[in-house]
Amino acid sequence: MALNLIKLCVGCDSVEDLEEWIAFRLDEKRRAGQAVEHFHTTRMVPTRGAEIVGIGSLYWVIKGNVQCRQRITEIRPFTDAEGIGRCHLVLDTTVVRTAWQPRRAFQGWRYLKPADAPVDLARGAAAGIAEMPPKLRQELAELGLL
Template identity: 35%
Template sequence: MTRVAVGCTDYTELVQRIRRYAVAGEIAFPTRFRPKRADELIGGKLHFIVRHMLVGRVEILRFQDRSDGRVDIVCKARLERVHPQPKRAHQGWRYLSEGDAPAGVDDDSGIADLPPELYRELAALSLI
């Protein structure tokens, strides 16, 4: 799934936001409706869009009904950085196929630390 990190200007701010709202190693993201494919999303990832780029993801643990009729997407409060990938902003959440999901950053190349605009230009030139 993808979700826009409204108000975040970069990956660092998203990390701080998740730390600030985490409780017992979990964080809940409210949504109006339970996804139709909720059962198959458990154990999957919720990817975040910051400034039109997918930048990070958290693992989805469960979907929990709230007393106000909304649903919480409960995730591990551990943000995993991914190789930035262009993605248009949208309202709410969207499904992301496994083949379209960006790879996690598990190297020390520094590519993921590039500013989104520079990353976008280098990717357009097929340099990364």
């Protein structure tokens, strides 16, 4: 069974902001001649990485709601220049929108069981929600209608 991670997406106001940031960073890497891959750096290394890599996703909490996810393709532990252990969560560049799920603020990342993860909007009855303008989705979610 796949295991997921959940994390706050600090600095992004919407899924569109996240997608623009990813595209910007990938373009920077392309121009610099670096490997064109997207990753998120975190301090803690997931001990259950074998249950995550290739099948699990990183679910992003944006403005108090889980709104999207990215598949985790690799987990790369490393030690930074200051001798602190960290890890790169290498992510698929495709951002998959999910049903909105309220979440309180927390630090770092947490494990997220598949049963607790929101469904993808591209599937089932929720598919039409993805077509709504972001502001409308946010207002409906704040009213508890999404």
